[in-house]
Amino acid sequence: MTSLSKREVFLLFLMAVIVSASLFIAFLINPMNAEIAANRDKLGALEFQKTQTEINLSIIPSLRTRKDVRISETESALGAIANPIHASEFERWILPVMSKYGAKVTTVNLSETKVATPELLYTQVTPAVYRLLELIRDYNQISVVAPQPLPTSTTQLLFAEYTYMFSVGYESFMEIVDAVKEWETSYFVSDAVYNFSEKEGSITIRVYGVHKLTEQELLDIYKGDLGTHPNDVTGPKGSSDPK
């Protein structure tokens, strides 16, 4: 065996160091670094989740308050719309009004209740505009405010239409119309006709209804509404007797 020169020994040593370091890095350091990076990511995500959770937990009292407010607002909004009603129940409200003002009902048409979107029976009249008018307005520095677009609704409600024809004096006819208006609910006189010479009138009432947040509310509102004498019934919202 020939002895190695100094240079050869050094090169062998260097190679051994490099090989050892490479193996160390490849099999120990790199996997560990990768694991640390993965754990850092996981920890970051968990810390974010923890922060979110802590925020969520800290706002529970305010969420409870907010829910109560929303319930109150929703009940109030739903309360402005009448409850679902059958035609026979509706008669318990309208017939006492007719009786009160001495109307003799001759014909009644009661539609089936169906699902419908509230229809706005309203036309926005736009005044005529022409070139010269625009120039004159421009000269006088008059700016014309464009009319607000009419609201549209996609909300579906229960809908029925009830038409009553009856004989009655004009003043009583208008009292009946006012009585329906004063119910202040989602019942509207959509059509009304009165003939002064015949002393006959007819009204068509559009009835929109909606269920309430809880069944109990429905029961509360309708309490005493059915099976009683028509003159004892409450108004659609259960608040006051019709005039």
Place this chain on the structure above:
Amino acid sequence: MKKQDMNLLESYQKLNKLRENKGATGRIYIMIFIGTLLIASAYYFTLFIQNNTLKQNIKDIENYLASPQVVDRSVEAERLNADIKKLEDILKEVQNAQNIFDLQPKFSSQTMNLLLAERPGTVRFNAVSFTGDAITLDISGTRVYSVSDYVMRLRRLDVFQEVQYSGYDLVEGVYNSNVVIILKGGK
């Protein structure tokens, strides 16, 4: 030629020194190798500690998130949020419909009283009808200017969107006409 003396001691010392030098270089290499190994091990150990700390932190947070109290309250928060969202959806839908109801013109005695109050003595009401947002007056005037006079009065009130007047017919001595009054919204 002068014969030189052989100095074996000197040769021995030189040889010994050379051997010692070789041994020292080997030791240096070994020490460098061991030193490098120790440094690398220390670095690896640091990484190991760091990784373990991370794992411990992860475990702590996972335990916190999985604790029954936090889970229950998180569920409650989620349920509250979901309920609020549902209520807001209902509210939006209802308000949507309410906007229509609010704008819908209402037929009432108040409007009719106004129409009657502005009526000239020469005008008689035959019939009145209301459809949606329009009141149609079937009227008769005893004089030729009766109807236009009435229409003019109604227009001057400025409480209606429009008062439509489309003429009249003379029948049996009276001027019959239909006047259409378009109501304003939200009244």
